[in-house]
Amino acid sequence: MKDLIIGVTGINAVDNPGPGVGVARSLREDSELNVKVVGLAYDAMEPGIYLDWLMDKSYIMPYPSGGRDAYMERLAYIKSTYGLDFVIPSLDVELPFFTKYGEELENMGIKTVVPTMEQFRLRGKDRLEDVAKTIGIRIPATRVVSSHEDLQSALDEIGYPVMIKGAFYKAYCAYTSMQAASYYNSIVAEWGYPIIVQQMVKGEELNVVGLGDGTGENLGMVGIKKMGVTSLGKIWTGVTIRNEEMLEAAAKFISEYKWKGAFELECMVDSGEVYLIEINPRLPAWSFFATGVGVNLPSNMLRSAFDMPIPKARDYESGKLYVRYTYEVVTDMKPFQEIVTTGEYCHEDAV
Amino acid sequence: MESETGRVSGPENGLPAAEPREGAAVVEGAEMGRLYLLAINEEGFVFDPTTGESFTVNSTGLEVLKGLKERKTMEEIALRLTELFIVEKDEAERDATDFVDQLRYIKLL
Numbered sequence: 130m131k132d133l134i135i136g137v138t139g140i141n142a143v144d145n146p147g148p149g150v151g152v153a154r155s156l157r158e159d160s161e162l163n164v165k166v167v168g169l170a171y172d173a174m175e176p177g178i179y180l181d182w183l184m185d186k187s188y189i190m191p192y193p194s195g196g197r198d199a200y201m202e203r204l205a206y207i208k209s210t211y212g213l214d215f216v217i218p219s220l221d222v223e224l225p226f227f228t229k230y231g232e233e234l235e236n237m238g239i240k241t242v243v244p245t246m247e248q249f250r251l252r253g254k255d256r257l258e259d260v261a262k263t264i265g266i267r268i269p270a271t272r273v274v275s276s277h278e279d280l281q282s283a284l285d286e287i288g289y290p291v292m293i294k295g296a297f298y299k300a301y302c303a304y305t306s307m308q309a310a311s312y313y314n315s316i317v318a319e320w321g322y323p324i325i326v327q328q329m330v331k332g333e334e335l336n337v338v339g340l341g342d343g344t345g346e347n348l349g350m351v352g353i354k355k356m357g358v359t360s361l362g363k364i365w366t367g368v369t370i371r372n373e374e375m376l377e378a379a380a381k382f383i384s385e386y387k388w389k390g391a392f393e394l395e396c397m398v399d400s401g402e403v404y405l406i407e408i409n410p411r412l413p414a415w416s417f418f419a420t421g422v423g424v425n426l427p428s429n430m431l432r433s434a435f436d437m438p439i440p441k442a443r444d445y446e447s448g449k450l451y452v453r454y455t456y457e458v459v460t461d462m463k464p465f466q467e468i469v470t471t472g473e474y475c476h477e478d479a480v
Numbered sequence: 481m482e483s484e485t486g487r488v489s490g491p492e493n494g495l496p497a498a499e500p501r502e503g504a505a506v507v508e509g510a511e512m513g514r515l516y517l518l519a520i521n522e523e524g525f526v527f528d529p530t531t532g533e534s535f536t537v538n539s540t541g542l543e544v545l546k547g548l549k550e551r552k553t554m555e556e557i558a559l560r561l562t563e564l565f566i567v568e569k570d571e572a573e574r575d576a577t578d579f580v581d582q583l584r585y586i587k588l589l
Contacts, residue, residue, distance in 0.1 A: 333531060354532025370532040398531050401514070401587040447529035448519055 134212040138169045139219035140177020148219040151417030153183040159428040181476040189472040254325045266378040269328035283326040294325040332399035343389030348429045349443040351419040367451040418451040513589040
């Protein structure tokens with residue numbers, strides 16, 4: 130079989146890391162795959178571009194928010210000049226493009242495994258209550274509001290402290306009604322309606338990453354607890370766990386919604402009770418943790434797209450530790466010069 | 481048995497869960513708690529695979545935890561403490577009961 134050329138986005142391995150470097154590393158870990166990895170970056174300073182043991186070639190991409198044509202043209206260019214068989218988009222902002230134009234990309238010979246538009250909408254926090262009911266998990270007391278009057282009655286009902294959240298982005302903790310109103314106004318100004326008013330759940334953060342094939346089959350999942358996070362709330366140390374309530378909810382999420390692609394459920398555990406807080410419709414930045422404990426989700430995703438056999442053993446052991454660390458690469462100016470001037474850089478040419 | 485992490489051991493790492501002994505009056509609630517899933521090593525490091533929390537216990541706590549996992553009665557656990565440490569049975573029972581209350585407080589029982 131010829132080498133498959135896989136495009137990976139989110140290679141910005143910075144203090145708020147994208148998932149791409151972990152995805153590329155996972156693909157390299159599967160010794161049965163013959164893959165070349167293409168890094169799709171949005172900035173010449175994205176570290177993934179310079180990791181020659183992970184990327185074969187890297188390209189600068191136009192922002193997906195810039196419209197369909199430019200993004201599609203860039204992918205077509207990569208396909209025709211280097212080759213591109215599969216793309217793993219790992220940033221929220223890219224998913225609408227890959228979801229909407231999946232068929233067109235498939236016709237171009239570029240496959241993806243991403244949620245449908247209807248599935249993608251399930252990530253909205255205004256849908257969280259419905260999802261939680263369907264998959265059998267608690268959520269904190271939640272009210273969806275679109276006016277100051279509704280906000281006030283939600284605050285009276287839920288009490289303080291309380292979380293004020295946008296449907297997709299931003300979340301603030303408010304201790305008074307004045308604070309809540311101010312956060313409400315600020316989120317509405319930036320992201321629009323509706324606003325979610327949610328009971329504050331104290332406790333530990335638990336997460337599960339999983340992968341569905343679109344027919345209801347579970348292609349692997351791993352549950353973790355974040356033991357240490359950065360000032361931006363990003364995991365730095367974690368441990369695998371087996372919280373059956375959370376894992377059963379994740380399995381149901383795949384089977385009930387016939388979820389296609391990767392996802393992450395963010396949960397909180399308070400006095401042993403698990404609450405669903407957020408759904409991310411993509412691989413998280415820590416997804417290499419799953420690979421490290423034997424559940425290689427990027428590889429399983431690729432294998433499902435190309436009808437390759439997927440390993441049956443997808444279990445993992447609890448009590449495995451994940452420790453992030455910083456690392457430095459010292460290289461010539463050449464890759465930086467080329468990526469800035471031509472928008473692409475090939476590590477193979479440098480050998 | 482040590483896992484590859486080198487720290488924890490427990491049912492999920494290959495050890496069988498303790499079977500209840502016939503006729504033993506075990507601690508109330510213990511049969512349903514997360515306690516039986518705990519991975520405990522000989523140095524008193526305890527890992528809860530359900531929540532990912534870990535904590536350490538002293539040698540008395542370790543013996544009480546081991547006793548509970550083996551479904552011993554409080555009296556049997558206290559008796560074991562008197563064998564291991566210089567302590568009267570009444571005091572050992574009080575210590576064990578206090579510890580069990582703490583386990584209940586953190587919902588391990």
